[in-house]
Amino acid sequence: MTNLEDLVVHLTEDHKVNPDKTGKTFNLVEEYALLTQLEQAKTMRLNSGGGGGGGAKLPFGVGPVDLQNEIETVIMSTLQPWQYAPIAKLPLPERLKEWFGLVDIGPAENYLPKWVHQIRDLFTTKFHLEATCPECHTATITQEQDGQITHKDALMVTVESQTATCANCGNTWTGVDDLNYLAGKI
Incomplete structure (x- = not known):
């Protein structure tokens, strides 16, 4: 297929x-x-x-x-x-x-x-974390959207897949254990 x-x-x-x-x-x-x-x-x-x-x-x-x-x-x-x-x-x-x-x-x-x-x-619930990534030490990222400069929190959590991702370095924490680890670091 x-x-x-x-x-x-x-x-x-x-x-x-x-x-x-x-x-x-x-x-x-x-x-x-x-x-x-x-x-x-x-x-x-x-x-x-x-x-x-x-x-x-x-x-x-x-x-x-x-x-x-x-x-x-x-x-x-x-x-x-x-x-x-x-x-x-x-x-x-x-x-x-x-x-x-x-x-x-x-x-x-x-x-x-x-x-x-x-x-x-x-059906996906996502939210940004106001915290610094423990891997790259970045809290916010700057993006250009439709000619406008925006600042967003680097860490984003997706509830359904139990993941958190850093938009700067790309590091991903998956599952409850990884998310608990991340919570302890931030």
């Missing part, structure tokens, strides 16, 4: 993933298809009321809706009308599988990795 085929599977089918990124196959857990997760993100509600429940329900955000619209638009616009018509009424996961079989490799290479990354980012 090619990398692009793997991405199609991750987008359209429930599959096994390794949450701790160690490469050990005995740690695999089942992950819902990413398009299923995207659909769930569209309907997720945040309870904005205080205490006792019953608060107003607010939409999760327009990001998931916009992303699904982009996927549907790309599928439609990169196929010829005679290719799209037979698959137009299929559920999105089936439509994406058919699209992958019909479209030239270029659009697949451009869009599949992006969509996987964007859907996973909807």
